[in-house]
Amino acid sequence: MTGLIDTHSHLQAESLASDLPDLIAAARARGVQDIVICAGSREDWARCADLAHAFGLSYMLGIHPLAAPDAGEGDASCLAERAQAAMDDPHFIGIGEIGIDCLVPVELDKQERIFAEQLRIARRLGLPLSVHVRKSASRLIKYLRRLPVSGGVIHAFNGSDAERAQFLAMGFRLGFGGAASYEGSLRIRRHLSEIPSDRWVIETDAPDMPSSARRDAGSLRTEPADLADTLALAARLRGISEEEAARQSRENAFAAFPRLALRHVC
Ligand SMILES: [Zn+2]
Numbered sequence: 063m064t065g066l067i068d069t070h071s072h073l074q075a076e077s078l079a080s081d082l083p084d085l086i087a088a089a090r091a092r093g094v095q096d097i098v099i100c101a102g103s104r105e106d107w108a109r110c111a112d113l114a115h116a117f118g119l120s121y122m123l124g125i126h127p128l129a130a131p132d133a134g135e136g137d138a139s140c141l142a143e144r145a146q147a148a149m150d151d152p153h154f155i156g157i158g159e160i161g162i163d164c165l166v167p168v169e170l171d172k173q174e175r176i177f178a179e180q181l182r183i184a185r186r187l188g189l190p191l192s193v194h195v196r197k198s199a200s201r202l203i204k205y206l207r208r209l210p211v212s213g214g215v216i217h218a219f220n221g222s223d224a225e226r227a228q229f230l231a232m233g234f235r236l237g238f239g240g241a242a243s244y245e246g247s248l249r250i251r252r253h254l255s256e257i258p259s260d261r262w263v264i265e266t267d268a269p270d271m272p273s274s275a276r277r278d279a280g281s282l283r284t285e286p287a288d289l290a291d292t293l294a295l296a297a298r299l300r301g302i303s304e305e306e307a308a309r310q311s312r313e314n315a316f317a318a319f320p321r322l323a324l325r326h327v328c
Contacts, residue, residue, distance in 0.1 A: 063092070063093035063290060063293065063304055063305070063308050064093045064095065064308070065093065065095045065308060065309075065312050066092075066093045066094045066095060066264070066289055066290065066293055066308055066311070066312065067094075067095060067096050067097075067098070067263070067264075067311065067312055067315035067316075067322070068089070068094055068096070068097040068098060068264070068265055068266050068268075068286060068289045069098050069192070069215050069217075069235075069237055069263045069264065069265045069315050069318065069319070070098055070100055070158075070159070070192055070215065070217045070218075070237055070239070070265035070266070070267055071097050071098060071099055071100065071265070071266050071267060071268045071286060072099065072100060072102065072159075072267070072268065072269065072270065073086075073097060073099045073110075073113055073119070073268065073286070074099060074101070074102070074106045074109045074110050074113060075268075075269045077269045077283055078268065078269050078283075078285075082113075083117075085268075085285050085286050085287070086117050086119075086286060088285065088286070088287040089285070089286035089287040089289065091287070092287045092289070092290040093290060093293075093308070094286060094287065094289050094290070095312075095326065096118075096119055096120055096322060096325075096326065097117075097119045097120070097266075097286055098119075098120045098121070098122060098155065098156075098158075098192065098265075098319070098322065099113055099114055099119060099120065099121040099122070100121075100122050100124070100158045100159040100192050100217075101121070101122055101123050101124050101125075101126075101158070101159065102125075102126045102129050102159065103125055103126060103129035103132070103133065103137075104125070104133070104134070104137045104140060104141070107123050107141075107144060110122070110123065111123075111148070111151070111153070111154070114153040114154075115153060119153065120153055120154075120155045120319070120321075120322050120325070121153055121154060121155070122154070122155060122156045122157060122158035122159070122192055123141060123144055123145050123148065123154070123157065123158075124141065124157045124158045124159055124160040124180055124192070125137060125138070125141065125160060125176055125180065126159050126160070126161075126194060127160070127161045127162050127163040127173045127176075127177065127194055127198075128163055128166060128168075130169065130172055130173045130176045130177075131168050131169040131172055131173070133172075133176055137176075138176055138179040138180065138183070141157075141180065141183060142183045142186075145157065145183055145187055145189070146187065149187060152321070152324065152325055153325070154321070155189075155190075155319045155321040155322045156184070156189045156190045156191060156192060156214060156319055156321070157180055157183060157184040157187075157189050157190075157191050157192075157214075158191055158192025158193070158214070158217075159192050159193075159194050159217065160176075160177055160180045160181075160191060160192070160193060160194065161177060161193045161194030161195055161198065161202060162174060162177055162194075162195070162198040162201050162202055162205075163194060163196045163197075163198060164196060164197040164198040164201065165196040165197050165198075166196075174201065174205070177202075177205060178205055178209060181205060181206070181209040181211060182209060184211045184212075185209060185210075185211055188212055189211075189212065189321075190211065190212055190213050190214030190215075190318055190319055190320070191211055191213075191214035191215070192214055192215050192217055192237075193214060193215065193216050193217060193234070194217055194218075195216055195217070195218075195219065195221065199221045199222075199225040199228075199229075200225075203225070203228050203229070203232075206232055207232075210232065212233070213232070213233035213234055213235070213317075213318060214234060214235070214318055214319070215234065215235045215236070215237045215263055215265075215318050215319075216229050216234050216235070216236050216237065217237045217265060217267070218237060218238075218239060218241060218265070218267060218271065219236040219237060219238070219250075219253060220241065220247075220249060220250050220253075226253060226257070230257075230258070230261055234261075234318075235261050235262065235263050235314050235315075235317070235318040236253065236257060236261060236262055236263070237262075237263050237264070237265040238250065238253075238254045238262060238263070238264055238265065238292065238296065239264065239265045239266055239267050239271050239273075239284075239292055240266065240267070240271040240272050240273035240274075240276065240284055240288060240292065241271055242254050242292065242295060242296075242299075243273040243274040243275065243291065243292070243295055244274045245274070251299055254295075254296055254299050254300070255299040255300055255301075259300075259310050260310070260313070260314060260317070261314065262296070262310070262311065262314060263311050263314045263315050263318060264289055264292045264293055264296060264311050265289075265292075266284050266285070266286055266288050266289050266292070267284060268283075268284040268285055268286050268288070269283045269284050269285075270284060271284055272284045273288055273291060273292070275291065276288065293307055293308055293311065294307075296311065
């Protein structure tokens with residue numbers, strides 16, 4: 063397989079640092095062409111950009127909802143300046159990882175305020191998002207209706223059919239990763255099998271979201287090469303060839319992230 067796009071990862075994580083060049087080489091050997099590195103907080107923005115440049119990958123800048131409680135008052139305006147400056151950088155492709163987390167409902171008011179500020183930055187720069195949703199779809203949808211953006215990906219989607227329909231109606235693609243590999247993940251698997259062919263993408267969330275194979279092997283670290291396993295699973299669940307699944311997921315990643323497409327489409 064060739065041309066696979068990992069639409070969501072955290073390659074800046076410390077648990078990947080010691081063997082990152084080997085991990086990226088292994089991913090490339092399994093057909094991974096590009097990996098989107100999603101930022102977590104102001105502290106890792108520079109590292110996300112540096113890694114994308116060093117390995118020929120893509121990155122986003124943002125403040126993760128679980129980092130929002132610790133964010134400083136000036137962090138959102140700092141993000142606005144940094145993202146504006148990065149518009150000249152072809153490796154910079156959007157605002158992420160941002161969202162609201164109601165599974166860990168710490169300082170929800172602050173999470174929501176920082177999410178809204180980041181929506182305004184994305185709107186001003188015409189950038190897509192990588193969105194974190196955990197038991198927070200209705201709140202996210204409320205903000206996205208008020209402050210519409212140019213789409214992006216709802217990462218690790220595991221919501222209801224009604225939420226799926228609302229995100230799709232707003233122009234988003236939905237991301238699927240290791241969580242879909244569990245036999246018991248009935249709802250995620252059904253979404254992945256039913257979703258329109260132009261609306262699904264694949265992701266690893268490396269080093270998080272381990273697949274059932276990783277867990278069986280006693281490892282909780284997701285690696286970038288695992289994307290190829292998710293592609294194979296998606297092909298099986300959707301009843302299409304792996305070649306067709308690779309083509310669809312790649313086209314969908316390009317549609318979700320136009321600046322990423324610019325670097326790959328001649
Ligand atoms: Zn993530």
